[in-house]
Amino acid sequence: MENLYEKVKESAAYIEKIMIGKPKTGVVLGSGLGRFGESIEKSLEIGYSDIPHFPVSTVKGHDGKLIFGKIGETDILAMKGRFHFYEGYSMKEVVYPFYVMKSLGVENMIVTNACGGINRGFEPGTLMIIEDFINMFKDNPLIGINDERFGTRFPDMSEPYSKDLIAIAENAAKLLGIGYEKGVYAGVTGPYYETAAEIRMLNTMGADAVGMSTVPETILANYLGMKVLGISCVTNMATGISKEKHTHDGVVETANAASEKLGQWVEAVIKEI
Ligand code: HPA
Numbered sequence: 001m002e003n004l005y006e007k008v009k010e011s012a013a014y015i016e017k018i019m020i021g022k023p024k025t026g027v028v029l030g031s032g033l034g035r036f037g038e039s040i041e042k043s044l045e046i047g048y049s050d051i052p053h054f055p056v057s058t059v060k061g062h063d064g065k066l067i068f069g070k071i072g073e074t075d076i077l078a079m080k081g082r083f084h085f086y087e088g089y090s091m092k093e094v095v096y097p098f099y100v101m102k103s104l105g106v107e108n109m110i111v112t113n114a115c116g117g118i119n120r121g122f123e124p125g126t127l128m129i130i131e132d133f134i135n136m137f138k139d140n141p142l143i144g145i146n147d148e149r150f151g152t153r154f155p156d157m158s159e160p161y162s163k164d165l166i167a168i169a170e171n172a173a174k175l176l177g178i179g180y181e182k183g184v185y186a187g188v189t190g191p192y193y194e195t196a197a198e199i200r201m202l203n204t205m206g207a208d209a210v211g212m213s214t215v216p217e218t219i220l221a222n223y224l225g226m227k228v229l230g231i232s233c234v235t236n237m238a239t240g241i242s243k244e245k246h247t248h249d250g251v252v253e254t255a256n257a258a259s260e261k262l263g264q265w266v267e268a269v270i271k272e273i
Pocket of ligand 1: 114115117193194210211
């Protein structure tokens with residue numbers, strides 16, 4: 001993508017002209033948190049296709065949107081619909097909305113997703129705070145010419161998920177009586193569900209969960225100087241650990257079942273940030 005800096009500024013300028021409030025926190029509504037969008041007191045929705053330079057959806061009728069609104073007294077900005085690498089987007093396109101959110105003044109990102117459980121202590125429905133990631137995409141959004149106006153060439157990645165935000169999330173979970181685990185998320189391209197041998201490899205590498213998103217966005221957010229909180233919903237145990245074959249419908253069903261609890265949790269975290 002040429003002139004990325006100018007493009008991001010143009011996207012942000014379009015949004016700034018119409019946006020209401022000054023959100024410091026952004027949320028990516030992954031599978032299972034779609035319904036969370038409904039608990040936002042909305043003030044404005046902008047379809048991705050209306051925003052200059054935003055990636056164009058590859059799936060007809062699946063265009064995502066930015067939602068501006070409030071949770072309690074807190075201004076928030078939510079992304080309903082994300083761009084996955086497996087859809088054919090470049091890494092820069094996958095993370096493009098994050099450049100724009102940073103430009104709009106967003107400092108904290110809460111990223112949610114559905115994942116497969118590798119840690120045998122997990123079960124479908126387990127919610128996991130992401131403590132660290134393993135990037136198995138063999139690509140990342142920082143490759144290419146670096147524009148220092150965004151961030152440094154060689155960013156530190158020793159705390160990809162903010163310890164402060166994790167502490168807030170743990171505290172909120174305890175107050176709400178929500179059980180959770182903590183672990184390492186391995187990001188893979190997909191779109192096929194892994195082989196049993198791949199899951200054994202990821203287990204040996206120290207991964208507790210595997211999914212097809214979140215890692216590119218986390219890398220970029222850190223590079224841009226944003227704090228990230230990642231929460232995964234284990235929708236199925238990974239290949240070879242589960243005796244059943246995976247289906248997308250099964251994943252969505254489990255994600256939806258956990259959606260209310262996850263929504264309450266995210267809401268409580270937003271109020272505390
Ligand atoms: N693997 C990868 N991504 C996933 C899975 C899985 O088992 N479940 C939900 N997203």
